[in-house]
Amino acid sequence: MEKVISCFRWRPEAVTRLICFPWAGGGSIHYARWGDVLNSSVEVLAVKLPGRESRAREPFFDNMQQIVDEVISALLPLLKEKPFALFGHSFGALTSFAVAEDLKKVHNLEPIHMFLSGASAPHSETRLKAPKRSELSDGEFLRWLASVGGTPPELLANPDVVRLFLPALKADLRVVENYRRSEPDGPVLSCPVTCFDGKEDVPHDLQAWRSVTAGDFTVRMFDGSHFYLKDAGNEKILLDFITKTLEAAEMHYL
Secondary structure (H helix, E strand, O other): OOOOEEOOOOOOOOOEEEEEEOOOOOOOHHHHHHHHOOOOOEEEEEEOOOOOHHHOOOOOOOOHHHHHHHHHHHHHHHHHHOOEEEEEEOHHHHHHHHHHHHHHHHHOOOOOEEEEEOOOOOOOHHHHOOOOHHHOOHHHHHHHHHHHOOOOHHHHOOHHHHHHHHHHHHHHHHHHHOOOOOOOOOOOEOOOEEEEEEOOOOOOOHHHHHHHEOOOEEEEEEOOOOOHHHOHHHHHHHHHHHHHHHHHHHHHHO
């Protein structure tokens, strides 16, 4: 499991597990460190995909089902032990939903809460009609990346750094751009879903997520653009909200 998951602080006494999914091209460390911030009732596990970090020599995945199968295979015993919630930003929002959908259909397991950030719902026309960024030339791609924000300009200007992260980023974008999901006939989940987004980001169809669950649905907006959650102030607000939400869910579960 350690190949697929990063965990900075294992908490056997935790009531809930928070499983975090990386953004496109991202690693697991940003989320794994949340384990040192959230209280002892929450154990944070961060998904680590092939082609980066300790898995740098492994080939990238080609499709969403490969991600779903690997994550569920690694985590299923833990997910059966105690309540869990899922968090994903951008690419991670879609991978976390794909995992949640498979868990429900195949294993009849469901998170106690879904936290989805910076992404339109998979069936949204906004997403399905979006241009395929992975097909851009490297130069065009870097210009688009600079416009999104979240990556220091000095890194984008460094060819050696670009060679390190660009392949993983493009590989993840190809996966998500080829991930197709029609609008569900009825709710796929019954757990509450909360969507987050940056007020200055390109608009996402957050409301389309409402149809995936029969549970409560809420939206919270943050100052900032796509990577609003990298801002220390926003991150504190975000983690405080997640903590309070999970504490309330834990009380209900207990």
